[in-house]
Amino acid sequence: MAETATVRETEDVRRRQLIQATIESLADVGFAACTLGEVAKRAGVSPGLFAHYFGDKDGLLEATLRSMAARLGRSAAARLRAARDARGRIQAVIDANLAPEEFDRRTSSVWLAFWGQVIHSGRFKRVQNVYQRRMLSNLRHALKQIVPAQEAETIAIATSALIDGLWLRATLSGDFELESVRARAIVTTFVDMQLEPAGRSNPPASPTSSANPGMGSHLGGTLAGAARPRTFVTINPASGESLGEVEIAGEEEVERAVAAARAGQAVWGAMTGAERGRILRRVADLLRARNDELARLESLDTGKPIQETSVVDVLSGADCIDYFAGLAATLTGEHVDLGPSAFGYTRREPLGIVAGIGAWNYPLQIACWKAAPALACGNAMIFKPAELTPLTAVKLAEIMREAGVPDGVFNVVQGFAETGRLLTRHPAIAKVSLTGEVGTGKKVMADAAQTLKHVTLELGGKSPLIVFEDADLDDAVSGALLGNFYSAGEVCSNGTRVFVHRAVHGVFMQKLIARVSKMKVGDPLDPATQVGALISEEHMNKVLGFIERGKAEGARVAIGGHRVTDGPLARGFFVAPTVFEACSDDMAIVRDEIFGPVMAVLPFDEEDEVVGRANDTPFGLAAGVFTRDLARGHRVIARLQAGTCWINHYNLTPIELPFGGVKQSGLGRENGKAAIEHYTELKSVYVNLGRVEAPY
Ligand code: NDP
Numbered sequence: 001m002a003e004t005a006t007v008r009e010t011e012d013v014r015r016r017q018l019i020q021a022t023i024e025s026l027a028d029v030g031f032a033a034c035t036l037g038e039v040a041k042r043a044g045v046s047p048g049l050f051a052h053y054f055g056d057k058d059g060l061l062e063a064t065l066r067s068m069a070a071r072l073g074r075s076a077a078a079r080l081r082a083a084r085d086a087r088g089r090i091q092a093v094i095d096a097n098l099a100p101e102e103f104d105r106r107t108s109s110v111w112l113a114f115w116g117q118v119i120h121s122g123r124f125k126r127v128q129n130v131y132q133r134r135m136l137s138n139l140r141h142a143l144k145q146i147v148p149a150q151e152a153e154t155i156a157i158a159t160s161a162l163i164d165g166l167w168l169r170a171t172l173s174g175d176f177e178l179e180s181v182r183a184r185a186i187v188t189t190f191v192d193m194q195l196e197p198a199g200r201s202n203p204p205a206s207p208t209s210s211a212n213p214g215m216g217s218h219l220g221g222t223l224a225g226a227a228r229p230r231t232f233v234t235i236n237p238a239s240g241e242s243l244g245e246v247e248i249a250g251e252e253e254v255e256r257a258v259a260a261a262r263a264g265q266a267v268w269g270a271m272t273g274a275e276r277g278r279i280l281r282r283v284a285d286l287l288r289a290r291n292d293e294l295a296r297l298e299s300l301d302t303g304k305p306i307q308e309t310s311v312v313d314v315l316s317g318a319d320c321i322d323y324f325a326g327l328a329a330t331l332t333g334e335h336v337d338l339g340p341s342a343f344g345y346t347r348r349e350p351l352g353i354v355a356g357i358g359a360w361n362y363p364l365q366i367a368c369w370k371a372a373p374a375l376a377c378g379n380a381m382i383f384k385p386a387e388l389t390p391l392t393a394v395k396l397a398e399i400m401r402e403a404g405v406p407d408g409v410f411n412v413v414q415g416f417a418e419t420g421r422l423l424t425r426h427p428a429i430a431k432v433s434l435t436g437e438v439g440t441g442k443k444v445m446a447d448a449a450q451t452l453k454h455v456t457l458e459l460g461g462k463s464p465l466i467v468f469e470d471a472d473l474d475d476a477v478s479g480a481l482l483g484n485f486y487s488a489g490e491v492c493s494n495g496t497r498v499f500v501h502r503a504v505h506g507v508f509m510q511k512l513i514a515r516v517s518k519m520k521v522g523d524p525l526d527p528a529t530q531v532g533a534l535i536s537e538e539h540m541n542k543v544l545g546f547i548e549r550g551k552a553e554g555a556r557v558a559i560g561g562h563r564v565t566d567g568p569l570a571r572g573f574f575v576a577p578t579v580f581e582a583c584s585d586d587m588a589i590v591r592d593e594i595f596g597p598v599m600a601v602l603p604f605d606e607e608d609e610v611v612g613r614a615n616d617t618p619f620g621l622a623a624g625v626f627t628r629d630l631a632r633g634h635r636v637i638a639r640l641q642a643g644t645c646w647i648n649h650y651n652l653t654p655i656e657l658p659f660g661g662v663k664q665s666g667l668g669r670e671n672g673k674a675a676i677e678h679y680t681e682l683k684s685v686y687v688n689l690g691r692v693e694a695p696y
Helices: 002-033 036-043 048-054 057-082 086-097 105-115 122-144 149-173 180-195 251-270 273-289 291-302 306-328 363-376 391-403 417-424 438-449 473-489 502-516 537-552 567-571 607-615 630-639 674-678
Strands: 217-219 222-224 231-235 242-247 335-337 342-350 353-357 380-384 410-412 431-435 454-458 464-467 497-501 556-559 578-581 598-604 622-626 644-647 680-688
Touching: 002 036, 002 048, 002 057, 002 105, 002 251, 036 048, 036 057, 048 057, 057 086, 057 105, 057 122, 057 222, 086 122, 086 149, 086 180, 105 122, 105 149, 105 391, 122 149, 149 180, 217 251, 217 391, 251 353, 251 380, 251 410, 251 417, 273 291, 273 306, 273 363, 273 391, 291 306, 291 363, 291 391, 306 363, 353 363, 353 417, 363 380, 363 391, 363 431, 363 674, 380 417, 391 410, 417 438, 431 438, 438 454, 464 473, 464 607, 473 497, 473 502, 473 598, 473 622, 497 502, 497 607, 502 556, 502 578, 502 598, 537 556, 537 598, 598 607, 607 630, 622 630, 630 644, 674 680
Parallel strands: 353 380, 353 431, 380 410, 431 454, 464 497, 464 622, 497 598, 578 598, 622 644
Antiparallel strands: 217 222, 217 410, 231 242, 335 342, 342 680, 556 578
């Protein structure tokens, strides 16, 4: 029995893979060129296999169309279930049919390829009729509870025609400027206008009513409304204005995410590494193609300057996905010689469902850094962004889908720590990878221990940057600036304790202050701005509190040391780049992670002394050394207790190099080949070639 079920499961997975390859082929080359040979090549199988599963090309295409219609049907059904009244059910139909995942260039072109054939093919016509009838009857049924039957019929036909018309216009013109949000708003307005004259409109009473479409959780390939409508507002830290309202995922949504991830992982994990790599490469390409739009969104959500987000945040995420896409096909076990009558081998297998929990400083980059190795290894991921920066992870989910990542393989749940805890305690989740504070890391590890999950922890730091007397001081100042003021200092690996040899301390300070005084604090969307806003008012107050404490403890402010409130900046959370001198190692500004634009400069005399002081911290994330004496550079780096180090540079994090901390700065590594170890299990297999001898 179990064997039959396994065979059925495998066949099911295979069938879905072939359908996925057909969808990709239709999107890339269109109906006429989508031959069995072309699809077989993409799927890496022989064309003969299609006969086994689908009969012929028409059978394959019909199955593909059915699968797309079923997905849309499921998405509409979930929204209909969540709706609270008749008006909510009308909205559910509109939202499902014009959801971002249906209303994108790629998916739309596949639908259009089919609709073009409907006139000539009875098989396609049948599927299309079912789809059309279902949309009409859902609308009609809901409308009949608001208006008389005759009128309900007319409004239902007009609404479905408007949905089809908007979709067709965008698809034919290739103009997706008219994006999903606007298309839904147009149809919603139309419906309200029909219902309003008699005061019958009772708009959006559904749970998704106050939340902004496109910002919520993304489960199993679709945006999902929460069962209990609790929301939070995400704000632009540069202006204090609301960017939108986001629904919190509770227990029910996490369960749905787990179910979706389980189904998605079965398909994804059964693909070859090469197949996964091909799809992930498309994710990277789409991220790059949408760099400007995503960078802008990231700047709005985080307050970081557009001059940073447009060259780092999205692109570093894309680089990471590209890198692991390349590695996916190379994942192998090993053969072990055990003599003439036996051998062993190892299989590198995915863990299953993994959770990613992100911090707010690099929201999209963190989502990519976690998703890339997880997905390359065949896992499914449920990602929870920090509640302060919920926007771009949802975009990543949309892009994954557009690139052909199967539904359920990358899910996003929105919310606070409580939502994170639902993930870290969930028995079906095999691993959790967190980027966050040390305290959060300890809680996550304790929660994960209940079900013995694997954990990767990327935590905080208070890293040393050491400038020896023979260093190129201009380069060393550049390193100190990069290591303290990039992203307004909200970078975990920052070298906030800058140890400068006493012989060059004066010159170093002069050069440093001259350059800091020219830094431009301003509107993050202004390309000239170099220092943007801090993430929130609460965080700004924490940073300003540290600055006051530094002054009170006797450190001297060499530059900065205050909030910036010039003109419109008064509405946001800006702090001037700040340099403290005359610091001592026991001050709070030298001991604690501030996570803001605050640098402490500390003189030193001897190599041994500075190594001891640099290591005298519970953290161990990063460290840097500036010296022209490379022997000294390597010698000192070898003695520093840090996971990520630089010689004559600071804060560069190429994807090829593992990244992570020692001591209380974390466990495990992201990036580089090392990450593969954290997202796979090794299975050892002993193969006997001889007789089985037993002493019984
Ligand atoms: P937090 O630790 O406050 O939060 C990190 C994430 O964990 C958030 O999504 C948060 O949700 C969630 N969370 C909080 N408590 C729990 C819990 N008990 N169980 C599960 N999830 C939980 O960090 P910040 O977002 O404030 O980020 C700043 C910190 O991140 C700094 O210490 C910084 O050094 C570190 N960091 C480390 C990096 C590294 O690679 N080593 C890189 C970047 C940042 P919510 O926010 O919604 O409450």
